[in-house]
Amino acid sequence: MADEKLTPRNVDFSEWYNQLVLKAELADYAPVRGCMVVRPYGWALWENIQAALDRRFKDTGHVNAAFPLLIPKSFLEKEKEHVEGFSPELAVVTIGGGETLEEPLIVRPTSETIIGYMYSKWIQSWRDLPVLINQWGNVVRWELRTKLFLRTLEFYWQEGHTAHATEQEARQETLRMLDVYADFAVNEAAVPVIKGIKSETEKFAGAVMSTTIEAMMGDTRALQSGTSHFLGQNFAKAFEIQYLDTSNTLQFCWTTSWGLSTRFIGAIIMIHGDDQGLILPPRLAPIQAVIVPIYKNDAEKAAVMAVANKSFAELRAAGIRLKMDEREEVTPGFKYNDWEMRGVPLRIEIGPKDVEKNSVALARRDKPGREGKSFVPQAGLAGTVERLLSEIQAALLEKATAFRDSNIHDPKDYAELTQALQNGWAYSWWCGSKECEAKVKEDTKASTRCIPIEQEEGRGNCIVCGKKAEKKVYFGRSY
């Protein structure tokens, strides 16, 4: 419960984050190292994320299915880069039913292999394409260093896997799903993101091209918040995913995969939260508004609850996700702090004075104190609440965007670059070489985050080596 204040965000961002996740009851540490329990409030947030994404997946023609948690070890070994990338972080099952298994099974770290195997059975003809399947599930990666939501041994996500007849179509699919992620992030989570392409060193093991939506957290560190890969024919060749084209020629498919995980909850916390606690974007918040009735005797209680119950019914009917806080053992002030910590966007206070004046008091979570407070008529409350929720949603996006943009620097030379990366990102020309990328990482701990898909025409000189460069890239320290 809300006993003590959080460590202020600017004193120790990491500590603030950990305390907040625990105190807001989003998640808790599990009895297994590096694992977490997602608690009901956190899972409700995830369910809203799922719903917003799943709707978009369906709208773009995808269907859901479920594949096994366990994958034969040999499957992972069929794609060379894939196995090299993932083998250090695999959990392997060697015993089943008391017997040593002939072939070890791995707990899926991602499902390209087993889904690829199934696709090879299901796809025969060009008429079977494209295959557009998504899976909601969990995966395990044996990470050495973990943090609640951002990186845990087991995490929940969705992984989309598609197979296409042509390279062009698969590349389009990759970018289309990246757009879906960006649309979700911006319009549902109020998380501004940059769509871009990962460098060779940063890309997914087994992909031809990886794309990302990259977001800046409240401490200016970067977070890869969703990712979409063009896999070329790498997995199609490893698993013989083939079809006969219209001229009766056997062809390999072109495949993609794309994923977004519970890590995104971490992004929401770290982007919008403040010293008081969480600030959840209204469109995803499990509770959009909380009603706090205020009274000190039975007579006042009866009058206040009559108005509170009427308001509750009206808002409920309007589709607002709503909570009535009827606890009698804590004071109104305690409830204010409690719900602020949990990030509820709007608080509705109803007391004897409101009953008298036919009003209610509204307090916006995104604006502290008096600035966010207003007294509105009881009549037409649902309309007022809907308008405020939508204003809060817009204000969160605007604030996060302004913060990000003010922390993206444009260094003039390498010295300025290293300086800029102490506190923020840099957007600079880059020749594309691994050497220059590695040097920046060595000197500043910052990696290339992405080469934005949308960037102005032109050429410049690499910020590191000074050679001709055709693309600009974002550098930043990441989670």
Next chain:
RNA sequence: CGGGGCGUGGCGCAGUCCGGCUAGCGCGCUUGCAUGGGGUGCAAGAGGUCCCGGGUUCAAUUCCCGGCGCCCCGACCA
């Protein structure tokens, strides 16, 4: 895997250096009374293998040896 730190009621810690009596404190929890528009007050309670194993000793939470676990930094890492 390298460096550092820490394991004591549910949580956060003190005590241990220099062994000894009933192991304390804050928060939380239970009950009662008062309170109630910004983290409410008072009172009475419940709750402990002092991480585990071994050794030294009349006596170990405390000293010694071994083990396990967790956290931070680094390396690694979608």
